[in-house]
Ligand code: HGY
Ligand code: MN
């Protein structure tokens with residue numbers, strides 16, 4: 001047996017599964033999901049558990065100024081750029097047990113297997129949990145990986161606040177204060193390769209009865225935040241002609257947007273998932289509405305054209321209100337390089353695991369790492385393709401096979417110098 005076989009044989013389905021269940025207890029919801037939002041008290045507890053699991057393996061923990069957490073498994077050449085693998089452990093408020101967590105726990109599992117097989121790669125391997133992938137508590141999402149890439153400015157991200165007025169800055173400070181044993185490092189460093197394992201969050205693998213998805217790329221996404229400002233008034237006394245009802249205006253705007261973004265083929269994905277009315281009182285004419293727009297399309301030119309139309313459409317339908325349309329992120333579609341996809345596919349073939357190539361309709365931190373180093377992704381199925389839902393569910397055996405393919409892929413990439 002080769003050393004690589006020894007590593008793959010050390011992957012434990014039972015350990016990997018039980019860690020998913022243990023991690024899911026932190027922020028567990030009554031409906032069986034997880035609410036562990038970015039930089040929350042729950043995420044602090046989850047990070048401590050990761051560090052605790054990694055310490056018997058001799059992994060060295062680091063975090064940076066946005067709170068990205070790295071667990072380093074040293075290779076033979078300390079000075080060589082490391083290979084990174086991981087994902088995120090923050091969730092949507094009604095998130096599932098596997099979105100993000102699988103990539104981080106699979107990363108931990110493969111270094112545990114390497115440690116067990118006494119496999120020391122040429123390059124160091126780092127398991128990473130990126131900060132605020134979901135972008136639910138603090139927008140925009142993928143804050144940690146975007147900053148790592150150098151796409152955003154740290155100061156402006158630290159100023160972002162949640163709905164309660166708590167800033168990213170004070171939240172990161174709380175996270176890092178709770179981790180006195182985690183060394184500090186600066187944001188962004190050279191990386192040899194990045195591979196992220198993730199649940200598909202869509203139905204294709206399950207429908208095709210495949211276990212591994214070799215991800216070809218990620219579809220483009222633009223995110224907007226719209227503010228409609230009207231005027232608070234009395235629900236019984238104010239005449240319609242004098243009202244500046246921010247909700248009536250928003251409903252009209254949303255209807256126009258919905259019609260404009262509709263395509264018969266169902267390729268355009270247009271979602272308004274967040275809407276906040278103020279003062280949100282039954283007998284008060286709403287004075288302001290904030291809503292989000294999540295727009296996705298695999299063709300960057302189409303995404304650009306549709307996204308560029310949004311401010312004008314909103315303006316046409318603003319009625320008596322004032323309007324602010326702010327674009328929070330604009331990421332084009334991308335294709336991962338064959339140099340990583342080929343390794344993933346080769347490993348799946350060698351392990352005799354059913355696989356297929358497919359694009360990612362969801363966004364991932366791998367989007368940003370793509371601009372740092374050769375990057376790829378490994379998908380495993382989830383039941384019914386359901387995700388961003390407390391009912392999200394996966395089979396232990398699929399996670400196990402995903403980790404086996406990840407182990408082979410990372411071991412190979414980390415042995416290239
Ligand atoms: O919505 C997204 O695709 C991101 O992964 N949260
Ligand atoms: Mn995710």
Ligand code: MN
Pocket residue numbers: 092099134388
């Ligand atoms: Mn998600």
